Amino acid sequence: MINNIENLTYEELLEKFKTLLKTNGLKYTAQREAILKTLFDNAEHFTPENLYLLVKQSYPELNTGITTVYRTLNLLEENNIVTSISFGSQGKKFELGNKPHHDHLICEKCGDIVEFEDEQIEKLQEEIAKRYNFNLTDHLMQLYGVCQKCQKN
């Protein structure tokens, strides 16, 4: 299990990944690196399908299968290198967990997204988890509203 990969360079991240593989008796393969690199180079939220297409395009010679993308994403998620979020009804999206945690304020009119971080909320969430004896691993908080700009219109 990898504890924190915030703000790592690609080289550092790759090093962590190799260590992880070695520790678990797994092997370092070109496909696994291609997937990690693609995630790193594109700071986006990927569906497995999107990621698969981009990896194929970026590294056509590897002929990576979508099966491998799924398997690698699961491996990365189990080890906290990527996190997944459910976006509505359509599947999961994965993102590299190399950015500090943040939540989102979303404007329902213009679709603008503001990231924010709030120490107090994080603490309260821990308290609530404790209240129900949950071992908290993650959370999702999204506030929906109308931003200042759109309130004027």
Added chain:
Amino acid sequence: MINNIENLTYEELLEKFKTLLKTNGLKYTAQREAILKTLFDNAEHFTPENLYLLVKQSYPELNTGITTVYRTLNLLEENNIVTSISFGSQGKKFELGNKPHHDHLICEKCGDIVEFEDEQIEKLQEEIAKRYNFNLTDHLMQLYGVCQKCQKN
């Protein structure tokens, strides 16, 4: 679109549902009512499959198909009578929206959902919205973790 169904009796809820159907040129059927009643009688978070099984068990004479459950849930969701929580690839869970606002603690192992309400968090959300000059209309907060039961396994 139905605005608010909090704390309604079943009779009031059914009335709203009938009005909704009439307004949209849809028909009031025994299956649709069976699904609504089952949701009302069991304050739970249902997967379509779970709900289907329970409706079948409660109203065997209707011989309701899972197709109808899916179609009715979609209809109810579009009209804000039920809300859904997404589990990414593992499907959705639905609940009747007749309870005051609450958030969810979700166990990543067994999929169990615990509801909670926290006044302080609601207030903090208002504060954050104010900080960014957002006019808050809604929010979504889900805490993910491992429940007490699953921690033992």
Added chain:
DNA sequence: CTGTGTGCAAACATTTTGCAAGCAG
């Protein structure tokens, strides 16, 4: 009667698994 609703089966979409061959260590 008219057209919506229904159950069934089939189609779809997404993710996982079995397998034989490939390749890292």
Added chain:
DNA sequence: CTGCTTGCAAAATGTTTGCACACAG
């Protein structure tokens, strides 16, 4: 060499659609 990894195809899931009959209005 050993056994983990891969891609493919098939299977498993979960959800939607086409259709002919049922039935609400």
